[in-house]
Amino acid sequence: QSALTQPASVSGSPGQSITISCTGTSSDVGGYNYVSWYQQHPPKAPKLLIYDVSNRPSGVSDRFSGSKSGNTASLTISGLQAEDEADYYCISYTTINTWVFGGGTKLTVL
Amino acid sequence: QVQLQQWGAGLLKPSETLSLTCDVYGESFSGYSWSWIRQSPGKGLEWIGEINHTGSTDYNPSLKSRVTMSLDTSRKQFSLKLRSVTGADTAMYYCSRGGYHWGQGTLVTVSS
Numbered sequence: 001q002s003a004l005t006q007p008a009s010v011s012g013s014p015g016q017s018i019t020i021s022c023t024g025t026s027s028d029v030g031g032y033n034y035v036s037w038y039q040q041h042p043p044k045a046p047k048l049l050i051y052d053v054s055n056r057p058s059g060v061s062d063r064f065s066g067s068k069s070g071n072t073a074s075l076t077i078s079g080l081q082a083e084d085e086a087d088y089y090c091i092s093y094t095t096i097n098t099w100v101f102g103g104g105t106k107l108t109v110l
Numbered sequence: 111q112v113q114l115q116q117w118g119a120g121l122l123k124p125s126e127t128l129s130l131t132c133d134v135y136g137e138s139f140s141g142y143s144w145s146w147i148r149q150s151p152g153k154g155l156e157w158i159g160e161i162n163h164t165g166s167t168d169y170n171p172s173l174k175s176r177v178t179m180s181l182d183t184s185r186k187q188f189s190l191k192l193r194s195v196t197g198a199d200t201a202m203y204y205c206s207r208g209g210y211h212w213g214q215g216t217l218v219t220v221s222s
Binding site: 001003036037040044045046048051057089091096097098099100101102103104 | 145154155156157159168169170171172175200202204208209210212213214215
């Protein structure tokens with residue numbers, strides 16, 4: 001299985017909104033509404049931000065939102081804050097009952 | 111509140127078997143799937159596999175030939191074994207439940 005495609009890096013200024021894309025195929029992202037997003041501040045463990053495409057776990061800021069169109073899922077962060085500077089990963093369920101991560105995106109807050 | 115506490119050897123020689131265990135505290139063990147994920151130094155996350163409460167497993171195809179996961183419901187723990195390790199298996203290994211609860215991570219280094 002191939003990793004999902006994410007941009008290596010994105011950047012934005014405080015207060016702005018940014019979107020991170022996660023592109024797969026009809027065998028993963030496009031085939032299921034089982035896409036999650038994680039935030040990681042190295043060297044800490046990842047933190048779940050979004051599950052099932054657009055659901056936020058309790059305690060996650062509503063500045064984080066998820067969506068999907070076709071084979072591409074997206075994470076949008078609105079009202080960018082310095083603390084949002086981190087690595088972001090998507091993950092999707094696949095037709096062979098496995099999960100596959102994206103390559104990760106480094107967000108820089110300018 | 112669920113807490114995952116993982117443990118196992120952190121330094122291995124090539125060809126040895128990686129063995130990690132994750133203890134689950136605070137909630138029922140049944141009814142969930144339990145995962146292992148790793149991250150090579152400076153790299154992204156890689157899903158290794160998962161085991162559900164019945165013991166059914168799914169593995170990353172790239173690791174399937176070397177991986178075995180198991181669980182012990184009476185002890186509320188689940189385990190990972192990865193055979194014939196090489197330097198490419200050097201990574202931080204995490205256990206997780208549902209991507210929401212994570213262990214603290216174990217750095218496994220493979221070196222002769």
